[in-house]
Each structure stands twice: as structure tokens, then as C-alpha cells.
Amino acid sequence: MKFSCEKLLLQNAVSTASRAVAAKSTIPALEGVLLQTTTHLTISGYNMQTGIRTNIEADITEEGSLVLPSRLFNEILRRLPDDIVTFSTNSGTNVCLTCGDTSYNITALPADDYPELPEVEDQYSIRIQQNTLRSMISETSFAVSTDESRPIHTGSLFEIGENSLTVVSVDGFRLALRRENLEGAKGGSFHFVAPGTALNEVEKICADTDEEATITLGSRHLLFECGETQLICRRLEGEFLDYHAAIPRANPISITVSTKSLISSIDRVSVVISEKQKSPIQCVFDSGKVTISAKTTNGEARDVCSIDGDGSSLTIGFNNRYLMDALKYAPADTVRMELNTSISPCVILPAEGEERFLYMVLPVRLKNN
Numbered sequence: 001m002k003f004s005c006e007k008l009l010l011q012n013a014v015s016t017a018s019r020a021v022a023a024k025s026t027i028p029a030l031e032g033v034l035l036q037t038t039t040h041l042t043i044s045g046y047n048m049q050t051g052i053r054t055n056i057e058a059d060i061t062e063e064g065s066l067v068l069p070s071r072l073f074n075e076i077l078r079r080l081p082d083d084i085v086t087f088s089t090n091s092g093t094n095v096c097l098t099c100g101d102t103s104y105n106i107t108a109l110p111a112d113d114y115p116e117l118p119e120v121e122d123q124y125s126i127r128i129q130q131n132t133l134r135s136m137i138s139e140t141s142f143a144v145s146t147d148e149s150r151p152i153h154t155g156s157l158f159e160i161g162e163n164s165l166t167v168v169s170v171d172g173f174r175l176a177l178r179r180e181n182l183e184g185a186k187g188g189s190f191h192f193v194a195p196g197t198a199l200n201e202v203e204k205i206c207a208d209t210d211e212e213a214t215i216t217l218g219s220r221h222l223l224f225e226c227g228e229t230q231l232i233c234r235r236l237e238g239e240f241l242d243y244h245a246a247i248p249r250a251n252p253i254s255i256t257v258s259t260k261s262l263i264s265s266i267d268r269v270s271v272v273i274s275e276k277q278k279s280p281i282q283c284v285f286d287s288g289k290v291t292i293s294a295k296t297t298n299g300e301a302r303d304v305c306s307i308d309g310d311g312s313s314l315t316i317g318f319n320n321r322y323l324m325d326a327l328k329y330a331p332a333d334t335v336r337m338e339l340n341t342s343i344s345p346c347v348i349l350p351a352e353g354e355e356r357f358l359y360m361v362l363p364v365r366l367k368n369n
Contacts, residue, residue: 001064002088003037005056007099010085011077013043013056014070016229019201020045020052021070029113032067036111044117045070050198051117052205054229064089065111076104117232120218124190126160126182127212130226134206136167136178137199139329139357144196145171152238155193158215160185169196170241174322175360176329177243192217193240198233205229247360248345251338255285255309256351259335263327265292265305270320272298280364281320285311285339294320316342317366326359342366 014033022030025047034044037060044053066089077085080099088096089108097104137156145153150172159166166179194202202224206213216223217235224231266281269292273279277296284291287310293302316339326348327335334351348359 001035001037001066002062002086003041003058003060004084004086005041005058007077007080007082007085009056010041010058011074011080013041013054014073014077016054016205017043017045017052018070018074019204020047020050020231022047027113027115029067029109030115031071032069032109032114033073034065034067034111034114036065037063044114046115046117048115049195049234050201051232052201052229053117056228062088066093066095067109067111067114068095068106072106076106118218118221120216120221120223120232122186122216123219124160124188124217125186126165126215128165128180128182128215129210130206130213131208131210132180133213133215134203134208135331136165136180137203137206139178139331140167140169140176141196141199141203142325142329143169143171143174143176143359144199145169147172150238152193152236152240154197155195155236156199157191157193157240157243159191161189168240168243170243170246173319173362174326175241175243175246175358176326177358179354179356190217192222193236193238194222195233195236198222198231202226202231205231247347247358248340249338249347251340251344251347253285253309253311253314253339254336255290255307255311255339256334256336257290257305257307259327259330259333262290262305262335263324265290265303266320266324266327268303269294269301270324272296272301273320274298280317280366281323282366283316283318285314285316287311311339314339314342315366316346317364318346318361319364322361326361330357330359332357 017033036042040055041058083100085099093108095106095108157168169176205226214225277298279296281294290305332350336349336351338347345360345362
């Protein structure tokens with residue numbers, strides 16, 4: 001095996017694939033990255049749950065394949081000068097790597113020890129701009145559950161209709177929903193649940209570009225393709241929350257507020273709340289204003305934020321972080337908040353235009369309630 005390529009190109013590709021490398025495994029090869037040379041150089045990482053492989057251009061003199069320890073390889077590449085890297089094997093597992101005046105000799109593992117990444121048959125697929133997919137994941141992933149007792153909710157629901165893609169995440173305390181229009185889906189309408197850990201990596205491999213990403217649904221696996229990089233992961237199986245039934249929409253109270261202003265008010269009041277001194281924030285919605293307060297042994301805080309509308313003096317408590325997250329990820333300068341009672345969920349929507357996002361936050365009972 002022998003090839004040469006730009007150091008930065010190789011470093012970025014190895015770094016990307018390494019995100020799917022197992023930290024510890026009974027299969028030593030899975031703690032490394034697989035390098036394969038054909039007409040191009042392919043670098044893969046796999047942990048038996050998620051696999052990432054990416055292709056880069058290289059001047060290939062001799063084809064072959066081997067596995068290099070991920071951590072060592074990344075550390076070497078990080079320290080090399082910005083020049084052309086030449087990579088060659090002497091006796092099968094002895095690798096010589098040179099760049100400028102720097103050289104390394106390291107030991108590789110045979111590629112035969114590396115499990116094959118799953119093949120994903122093309123049952124259904126969609127194409128969507130990479131920057132759009134990235135924002136949809138970013139603006140919903142914060143609500144993915146970490147409770148392993150309900151594995152299905154440790155992922156996000158992707159619901160594909162004829163003309164739209166909806167992504168939904170829930171964790172028992174809040175719900176995040178994003179919807180975008182689609183040109184159309186191959187195979188018709190379908191849905192699946194993708195693991196949150198895998199989606200975090202998909203978000204990273206999506207570029208800030210209008211170029212399209214492809215999502216392919218197989219019988220057991222999912223394939224996300226972004227340019228020259230592919231991510232393969234298992235689908236999560238189970239019954240996802242019926243979010244249509246869970247979201248109350250017949251709410252008598254509706255107010256609009258500047259997203260930035262409300263975030264600032266919550267942030268100021270949250271100073272007295274800490275991990276050791278947890279307490280809900282109290283929100284009193286009146287005509288034209290909401291008064292936000294918190295009280296812990298650290299002290300008391302109070303702030304007032306202007307709103308449009310009348311909250312009918314509704315007093316309701318929230319986990320400050322949950323409400324703050326929903327507002328921070330809402331892609332709108334102004335939001336509409338729909339409310340009912342002190343024990344009913346708060347629904348957050350765009351103040352104008354299409355309902356491209358919806359966030360729901362469950363209230364916290366206040367002691368005086």
C-alpha cells in the first residue's frame with residue numbers, strides 16, 4: 001500500500017472517521033481507522049452501532065488496506081508540518097509515514113480483522129440541503145432523552161410526507177419539533193427514529209452549504225450521505241410518542257414576545273439557581289408584561305419582560321434551563337407562547353408565518369400552587 005496526499009486533507013478525513021471509532025472494544029481493530037486505497041483513499045471508523053467513512057483524493061501508487069490506531073494516527077497528523085504526506089507499508093503491518101523532514105514508523109493491524117460496515121438497501125430516500133438538515137438536527141436534538149429505560153426516545157423521529165420533513169424529539173419534560181418543505185421523497189411517505197448520538201455526528205458532517213444530503217432508509221439501518229462522507233447507523237425500534245395528541249392547541253392565552261428579551265430576563269433571574277440550589281422560575285403573565293422571579297438560599301431575583309397580549313395574571317413555574325433551551329433554539333426573533341393553566345404545557349411557536357417549529361415545555365408545580 002502506497003499513497004501520498006495533502007496533510008490537511010488527510011487529517012480532516014481521519015478526524016471525521018475517528019468520531020465513530022470505539023473507545024474500547026474486544027475487537028482491537030475497532031479502536032482504529034480502516035484505510036483502503038482503490039481509485040481514491042477511503043477512511044472508515046466503526047463502533048458496531050455507528051460507522052463513518054469518507055473519501056479523499058490521493059496519489060495512489062499501490063493499492064491495499066490496513067488499520068491504524070486512531071488516537072496515535074490523529075496525534076501524528078496533528079503534529080506534522082503542512083506538506084504532502086507520503087504513506088507506505090514495508091512488510092504488511094509496518095507503516096512508514098513521512099512529511100517534509102519528519103518521519104514515523106508505526107505498526108498497523110490487518111484489514112481482515114475489521115468488521116464490514118452494514119450495507120443499506122435503498123427502500124426509501126429523501127434529499128435535503130445540508131445546511132437545512134444541520135439546523136433541523138441542532139434545533140431539536142437538545143430535547144432528545146437520555147433515559148435508557150425508554151430507548152425509542154433516545155433518538156429523534158423523522159416523519160417524511162409527500163412535501164415535508166418533520167423532526168421531533170421528546171424527553172418527558174419537553175418536546176421540540178421542526179418542519180421543512182421537501183421537493184418529494186423516493187418511495188412515498190415513511191418515518192423512522194434515528195439515534196441521537198448518531199444525529200450529533202450527522203450535524204457535524206453536514207456542511208454550511210446548499211449542496212444536498214441524502215437520507216436512505218433500510219430495513220435495519222440508516223444511511224446519511226453528505227458529499228464524500230457517509231454515516232451508517234442502526235434504526236431505533238419501538239413506539240414513539242404520538243406527538244399530535246400530546247400537543248395542546250386549544251389554549252385560551254396567547255402572547256407574543258421578543259425571543260432575545262425573554263432569554264435575557266430568564267438568564268438574569270437564573271443567577272441565583274445552581275446545581276446545588278435548584279428551583280423553578282415563577283412567571284406571572286399580565287397585560288403587556290411577564291414578571292419572572294426565582295428564590296433559593298443563594299438569594300432572590302426578579303425581572304420584568306415586555307410582551308404583547310394579556311396573560312390574565314396566569315402564574316406558572318418552569319425549569320429555567322428547559323424554557324431557556326426552547327427559546328435559544330427557536331429560529332425566530334419573535335415567538336408566540338400559548339398557555340392555559342398553571343399545570344398545562346406551554347407551547348412556543350413562530351409569531352408569524354408558517355409553523356416551521358414548535359416547542360413544548362411542561363410546567364413545574366410551584367409550592368404556593
